[in-house]
Amino acid sequence: MTNTTLKLLAQQLQLSISTVSRALKDHPDISASTKAKVNALAQSLDYEPNAYAIQLRTQNSKILGVIVPAISNLFYDSFIAAVEEESRNNGYALMILQSSHKPENELDNLKIFRQNRVSGVFACLSSSAENLEVYKKMNDREIPVVFFDIVPKDNHFTKVRMADERCAIMAAEKIIKRNAKKVLAIFGDEALSITQKRKSAFQKFMHDFAPKIHCSYANAASSKEAEALMKKYAGKTQKPDTVFCMTDEILIGVMKAIQELEIKVPTEIGVISISNGFIPNLYYPHISYVETSGHELGKLAFIQMLANIKGGKTLTELTVDAKYVEGGSM
Amino acid sequence: MTNTTLKLLAQQLQLSISTVSRALKDHPDISASTKAKVNALAQSLDYEPNAYAIQLRTQNSKILGVIVPAISNLFYDSFIAAVEEESRNNGYALMILQSSHKPENELDNLKIFRQNRVSGVFACLSSSAENLEVYKKMNDREIPVVFFDIVPKDNHFTKVRMADERCAIMAAEKIIKRNAKKVLAIFGDEALSITQKRKSAFQKFMHDFAPKIHCSYANAASSKEAEALMKKYAGKTQKPDTVFCMTDEILIGVMKAIQELEIKVPTEIGVISISNGFIPNLYYPHISYVETSGHELGKLAFIQMLANIKGGKTLTELTVDAKYVEGGSM
DNA sequence: TCACAAATAACAAACGATTGCGACAATTTT
DNA sequence: AAAATTGTCGCAATCGTTTGTTATTTGTGA
Numbered sequence: 061m062t063n064t065t066l067k068l069l070a071q072q073l074q075l076s077i078s079t080v081s082r083a084l085k086d087h088p089d090i091s092a093s094t095k096a097k098v099n100a101l102a103q104s105l106d107y108e109p110n111a112y113a114i115q116l117r118t119q120n121s122k123i124l125g126v127i128v129p130a131i132s133n134l135f136y137d138s139f140i141a142a143v144e145e146e147s148r149n150n151g152y153a154l155m156i157l158q159s160s161h162k163p164e165n166e167l168d169n170l171k172i173f174r175q176n177r178v179s180g181v182f183a184c185l186s187s188s189a190e191n192l193e194v195y196k197k198m199n200d201r202e203i204p205v206v207f208f209d210i211v212p213k214d215n216h217f218t219k220v221r222m223a224d225e226r227c228a229i230m231a232a233e234k235i236i237k238r239n240a241k242k243v244l245a246i247f248g249d250e251a252l253s254i255t256q257k258r259k260s261a262f263q264k265f266m267h268d269f270a271p272k273i274h275c276s277y278a279n280a281a282s283s284k285e286a287e288a289l290m291k292k293y294a295g296k297t298q299k300p301d302t303v304f305c306m307t308d309e310i311l312i313g314v315m316k317a318i319q320e321l322e323i324k325v326p327t328e329i330g331v332i333s334i335s336n337g338f339i340p341n342l343y344y345p346h347i348s349y350v351e352t353s354g355h356e357l358g359k360l361a362f363i364q365m366l367a368n369i370k371g372g373k374t375l376t377e378l379t380v381d382a383k384y385v386e387g388g389s390m
Numbered sequence: 391m392t393n394t395t396l397k398l399l400a401q402q403l404q405l406s407i408s409t410v411s412r413a414l415k416d417h418p419d420i421s422a423s424t425k426a427k428v429n430a431l432a433q434s435l436d437y438e439p440n441a442y443a444i445q446l447r448t449q450n451s452k453i454l455g456v457i458v459p460a461i462s463n464l465f466y467d468s469f470i471a472a473v474e475e476e477s478r479n480n481g482y483a484l485m486i487l488q489s490s491h492k493p494e495n496e497l498d499n500l501k502i503f504r505q506n507r508v509s510g511v512f513a514c515l516s517s518s519a520e521n522l523e524v525y526k527k528m529n530d531r532e533i534p535v536v537f538f539d540i541v542p543k544d545n546h547f548t549k550v551r552m553a554d555e556r557c558a559i560m561a562a563e564k565i566i567k568r569n570a571k572k573v574l575a576i577f578g579d580e581a582l583s584i585t586q587k588r589k590s591a592f593q594k595f596m597h598d599f600a601p602k603i604h605c606s607y608a609n610a611a612s613s614k615e616a617e618a619l620m621k622k623y624a625g626k627t628q629k630p631d632t633v634f635c636m637t638d639e640i641l642i643g644v645m646k647a648i649q650e651l652e653i654k655v656p657t658e659i660g661v662i663s664i665s666n667g668f669i670p671n672l673y674y675p676h677i678s679y680v681e682t683s684g685h686e687l688g689k690l691a692f693i694q695m696l697a698n699i700k701g702g703k704t705l706t707e708l709t710v711d712a713k714y715v716e717g718g719s720m
Numbered sequence: 721t722c723a724c725a726a727a728t729a730a731c732a733a734a735c736g737a738t739t740g741c742g743a744c745a746a747t748t749t750t
Numbered sequence: 751a752a753a754a755t756t757g758t759c760g761c762a763a764t765c766g767t768t769t770g771t772t773a774t775t776t777g778t779g780a
Contacts, residue, residue, distance in 0.1 A: 342672055
């Protein structure tokens, strides 16, 4: 079946294309009776405007692009879910691509976005190497970019992220309150700015407010690494009595080690993490965590995007605040 | 900055638009020297063809649509990740929408897909009410639809899914092997065809090959429900010695109950589930499961889509086989 | 030198929708 | 009754690309 077009409707009604077009959008120039006829036929022929023709004309695609390192990720998929919801409510559709942590994919994806003339892009940097040139190119094309979660240092971009420093500090506060003596703090991929922020904030806070607590700092880029680290430290004579996990991945690895070694939580060891809550609540007792909500972040990002699209430039860095959720592991 | 178009290139080179267009795609009509000049300028002016104009001309959008009940789902997001990867490798981009289990969203989403003239749609039914009219409409428009996971009964569609009956039977086999005496089998949303298939296959198998084993069947649409069910059955005088969980959600609920009641796995109770493996491996001991890979299914779905797009109609139902993964819970 | 064929590039018509402007009637105003 | 206003609608250009057809140049053989 051939698609119904304005042309087809016009022919059948013995009207001009422009009249049909105007009738369909309730233009005052068109008489009520004509409008009725046009609408009736459009309905019965199941007319649906061709989005491509419209965008070619109007230069406005009503499509937003999203780049995440990986879709299969508890944080990002809740972010995406939120953005998708907001988008649909506002008449936008989403085009989602994953960089798989590879800069070359990131470039490819951005190219696809440019070719499809998306109205805006939500981007999460995939690597430490901030090749911001491409993003500047997007700005040249007047395609707004809203960075989320892992954002560039450069101040020329709109950014939304969790209050990373606050998260780390909240965790540190709880650790101090627990009267910990020896802490193992495991952070994520060292190259990422988000890791650096959290780590330095955590370190500074512990140093300033609890210099007597002995802290061991480590980085783990995967579950496996975290598991190995935990096992190593648990084997030492001076075992840690509290462990801090910066990400879900790390928490999973740490818990694998703890379960395998049959260390009791929270009596033998306290556990605290930064998470959206899904993983911490799978364990028993539930792991206490500082909540970072991908959902909240998604909503905020969308608001920023809309502001960017409509009102021109709004170059700011906004953060979503965190809150502590008591499990039973501290 | 205004976007570079063929027109602009043509003006600067004192050539016609058609010549520039042909030069860019290495058409034999154009001389090598002209091609070189055109390519050089296109490069330096960062020319990128307007996807909308192309699609308007060629009626081919190179965009595929995906509808899932929810993006935040361990199974679907691995499916999406796989499809996305295959798509990018084949020059397609993905438009992803979620129905949030609401039929009205499903309709809205399909409308968006039609308006954007996607080249094909991957769909997972969001409800028991199979309102297939919309999908027939897609077929009328010659937009191929590949159903995945939760598929319609109708044979006029292309479908890929897990070998649901096999999954259930494999689990049943393991339960019999374990010498279970009393089994609690919890299935998912009763209205879904996928649930019905798994349940009836499981029931029939248990009935035929182990009629002496006492089985209790139940349905749980959420984690909470599963948790409540497990607690209820654990409180009975005749406690189940084995529990089967059809989904990750159910497993999560069941494990909450088991952990809270401090029931020992696998000595006091055996646990087996159907999953992609992520959740089962978080527990200790690992939960044994029959593996259903969203990744595999995604790859298969993409192959089917490509066949549909290129070779016309291929109306078949393909299934991805499952395998049993030994944890330590049986 | 002329005719004839390649080789090269321009013309023009689509694809489907939007929109400023002008055309023509019917109606109102003076 | 002539002029101005209003209500309806059509014409035509435009967005950026593709592609069938035609026009122009260049080179070849007789």
